[in-house]
Amino acid sequence: MAKSDCKNILNLIPLYIDNMLSEEETDIVARHLETCEHCRNEYEFIATLTKETKKLNEIEVSSDFHKNLMAKAEQKARTKKSRKFILLRRAGAGVCAAAVIALCVVTYNGLNKHQESTNPDEYISPTSGVSQNPVKLTNEAPNTQSDVSAPKTQSTPIETPQKVAETPQEAPEAPSGGGSSAAPVEEACPSAISLDDTVSTYTVATVTTNEDNRDAIEQILSRYEKDETGYKVADINPLLLQLAEMGATVETRTDSTVTQNYIILE
């Protein structure tokens, strides 16, 4: 038996054990093993090592592994939810702002139309509406629309913000007056713009964090004025997103009893 044969056979034995050789190679190895004791010993040794490897003792999972992992996963889930909620509120605020602007335009044009209709010299186009300026028979320049800042008072409630909040699965539950971050549908536009002509609502965010992040978060918040309620933050959403990205848990609610947005660090 040539030594080179045995060397080649040795190289084939590991895959022969797993039946991963071609038919031809399997046949060559099988016939060689019938006649070569040295290679038979090698085959048995490698096969035994493979078998013994399968039987190596397993280590046990430590008793708090699962609990610690789930705690971290839940923290991740909360952070994800806060981020989604903040982005949703931003989208909602955007929609609200657009709706309010549209309302202003309607109101403004409606008022214009009313004023113009009392002047018998003026012609009002039967198709004039939100986007059209009336054609005047006087020499005055047509009115241009300006100052579409949202008025605080209005007569018609806007329904759009309700649709924004209802669609996603993470839709918050209706609170009972200034509840938690499960803010209700009508509170999707919290920041200083009220759709109810009697009540202004602001955001109060409660931020909790672990000891590792507390110092960094306190440092950020120290830039803002603080009173007995908390830190006063005018443009609150970007800051809440930043804190959530740092690993803090953010819970928000709208509050009609405060006069601006607050962050409370617990």
Next chain:
Amino acid sequence: MDEAKLIKRIKTGDMDAFSQLVGAYEKKAINYAYRMLNDASDAEDATQEAFLKVFDKIDTFREKSTFSTWFYTVLNNVCLDILRKRSRTADTVSINQTANDDDEYELQLEDSAPGPYEQLQKNEAQRLLQDAIAQLSNEHRTMIIMRDINGFDYEEIAKITGVSLGTVKSRLSRARLALRSILKENRELFT
């Protein structure tokens, strides 16, 4: 356990479903990491990191491969990252490796004090085998653990490690020969 249903539930934020999935995988995963890293504490850290990564990215899991393939890909990569960091920071003793593995390995027993998990070793053969696996290169160790301990088939190993089937065959073959080479002086314990 219907894995597909659990994953669907996890995507909706169902933490109980995630807990069940973890329960089904954690022991084998920790043991995989333990064999790769040869340290129980590192193994739990690596496994935890892998679980949190898949949890974070669960929405991107499209079920084109099995969850098992995906999870072990992540876990394997976490272990390899740890091993790379270790080799950058620690003094390592290189083991001579050549294309012909015969006679090139020596059995090197760790001289650190045995950890608590070594109490689990039933006999000298197991201890030697465990040490020998730890001596293998990262590539060879991955093959032995995936095939001989976790029982993955060759195709799954190829998917997890991102190499071709031919490469898996070649690496596994050399890995088994390397173990043989390390342990041949103690052959009598394995008959």
